[in-house]
Amino acid sequence: MNISIVLIFFTIALVLWLGLRAQRGKDMNLEQWTVGGRGFGTAIVFLLMAGEIYTTFVFLGGSGYAYGHGGPAYYMLGYGSLCFILSYWLLPPIWRYAQQRKLVSQPDFFAAKYDSPALGILVAVVGAVALIPYLVLQLRGLGIIVSVASYSVISSTQGTVIGALVITAYVMVSGIHGSAWTSVLKDILVMGVAIFLGLYLPFHYYGGIGHMFEAIEQAKPGFLALPAKGESAVWMVSTILLSTLGFYMWPHMFMASFSAKGERGLRKNAFVLPIYQLMLLFIFFVGFAAVLQVPGLKGADIDLALFKISMATFDPWVVGLIGAAGVLTAIVPGSMILMAAATLVANNIYGPLRARSSQVRIISVARLMAPAVMGVALWFTLQGGQTIVALLLMAYSLVTQLFPVLLASLLRVNPVTKVAAFASILVGEATVAVLSLNKLSVATLFPFLPDALKDLNVGMVALTLNVLTLIVVSALTRAPRHAGPRLQQQQG
Amino acid sequence: MSWFRSLALLPVASVLLGPFVGNRVAPLVLGMPFLLAWMSLTLVLTSVVMAIVYRLDPANAGPEHAVGEGE
Numbered sequence: 001m002n003i004s005i006v007l008i009f010f011t012i013a014l015v016l017w018l019g020l021r022a023q024r025g026k027d028m029n030l031e032q033w034t035v036g037g038r039g040f041g042t043a044i045v046f047l048l049m050a051g052e053i054y055t056t057f058v059f060l061g062g063s064g065y066a067y068g069h070g071g072p073a074y075y076m077l078g079y080g081s082l083c084f085i086l087s088y089w090l091l092p093p094i095w096r097y098a099q100q101r102k103l104v105s106q107p108d109f110f111a112a113k114y115d116s117p118a119l120g121i122l123v124a125v126v127g128a129v130a131l132i133p134y135l136v137l138q139l140r141g142l143g144i145i146v147s148v149a150s151y152s153v154i155s156s157t158q159g160t161v162i163g164a165l166v167i168t169a170y171v172m173v174s175g176i177h178g179s180a181w182t183s184v185l186k187d188i189l190v191m192g193v194a195i196f197l198g199l200y201l202p203f204h205y206y207g208g209i210g211h212m213f214e215a216i217e218q219a220k221p222g223f224l225a226l227p228a229k230g231e232s233a234v235w236m237v238s239t240i241l242l243s244t245l246g247f248y249m250w251p252h253m254f255m256a257s258f259s260a261k262g263e264r265g266l267r268k269n270a271f272v273l274p275i276y277q278l279m280l281l282f283i284f285f286v287g288f289a290a291v292l293q294v295p296g297l298k299g300a301d302i303d304l305a306l307f308k309i310s311m312a313t314f315d316p317w318v319v320g321l322i323g324a325a326g327v328l329t330a331i332v333p334g335s336m337i338l339m340a341a342a343t344l345v346a347n348n349i350y351g352p353l354r355a356r357s358s359q360v361r362i363i364s365v366a367r368l369m370a371p372a373v374m375g376v377a378l379w380f381t382l383q384g385g386q387t388i389v390a391l392l393l394m395a396y397s398l399v400t401q402l403f404p405v406l407l408a409s410l411l412r413v414n415p416v417t418k419v420a421a422f423a424s425i426l427v428g429e430a431t432v433a434v435l436s437l438n439k440l441s442v443a444t445l446f447p448f449l450p451d452a453l454k455d456l457n458v459g460m461v462a463l464t465l466n467v468l469t470l471i472v473v474s475a476l477t478r479a480p481r482h483a484g485p486r487l488q489q490q491q492g
Numbered sequence: 493m494s495w496f497r498s499l500a501l502l503p504v505a506s507v508l509l510g511p512f513v514g515n516r517v518a519p520l521v522l523g524m525p526f527l528l529a530w531m532s533l534t535l536v537l538t539s540v541v542m543a544i545v546y547r548l549d550p551a552n553a554g555p556e557h558a559v560g561e562g563e
Binding site: 074077226278 | 518530
């Protein structure tokens, strides 16, 4: 037993205690459990959304990507800008529609807009499947943190299992209320740790941020910009676009926007969250500081960069504090993700299939689904393999396929038919599945394309086929009478 | 579409053009590689622009709609 592992377990205990407390005195119906009774003010919604930004993905994935890939890591700053600009116009109409109809989930929204329970089920399946890799990456992060910060007293597998148990217990007890409160704790701790490390390490090892970058440029020329091939400018821009479109397609992000009290809070986020996103810079500084100090991490091990350099620099108690922050970045978003997945399965897959199930029944099914979903994620995590960023990029390709259908549904007159919505999502997802299972890239698919286009993010192929399907099938299946009446209904 | 809303195109253009025209390490700006500084300053620009849009948008003036009313 060392001091750092004591700190980490203390944090875990604290998180569980906060979760238990948050739930007290609240009558947990489905709306309460999932969208906090739609009563969250600007500050809490902000924290829920911001909390989504500061996940293990940033903490370990962001620093690791800067360490292992250099310049291409900057793409994370780009989609941070674009997705919040988009949110200013995208979220208020979604929120308005959802609260008028007391919707609690993303599939409810699609089902209501297209008047098709079947579409709701399809969206629920897509969401649940895409959430699994997202959950896997949080678990992978937890495993790394617990094992590294315990100085290998606890193995990475044991760390993953402990983390999975904690997240599951937390979700079963507290729902979204727990997430909001621990988000506060998490963000304070993470921000403190990120700024401290991001400034201390460059000054300690290089005498300043500028000096650090000069040293890296000298040792590895061009590493700090984009390469001409591979993760080039074309790759970066296409990846930014895909991530932007996917950002609010996440079932839990969609749900977080439902929990707002009013639409203004959602609009405010558009100028507050980009600044919050700047914390990524400090995380990048940590990763870059590690480039010359702890060289040699390869493949999936680049995710270890932040901890390796911390251990080389600090006493165990500091490593413990960093570990505690890291544990929170995995548990808090992990619990949101798990809750979203469990609600999807219970409310949007089980619910419609068993027509007479009551609200109470659905809540209890959702509670039972939490450990089941976690079990699946745990199994995938223990298979090992990809880096955190690679996992997230794949998951993003899956959710992004929902965007065209959603966008069309927000138009005054929706040109898309039910059948077309169905077909386009299926085509998009099938393409993503085929591409990622066979590890295909644009270059291997279309060798005749000019070099510049070969670096397009492969998710673009799926999105293009998706949109084409949407247009063609809508044109084929549109009955003149179907275009209008449903939309008029909702105006009134 | 009022004029102030098109301000939002500025950061969008900056994000999309940055990787092409700003893809270089030197000169360091604020101690950072050129492209990193570009993308970071774009985030700041995003925040400023969206704050202006928020202030000028009539949807955010006057009392807020109560839950249940809609527009």
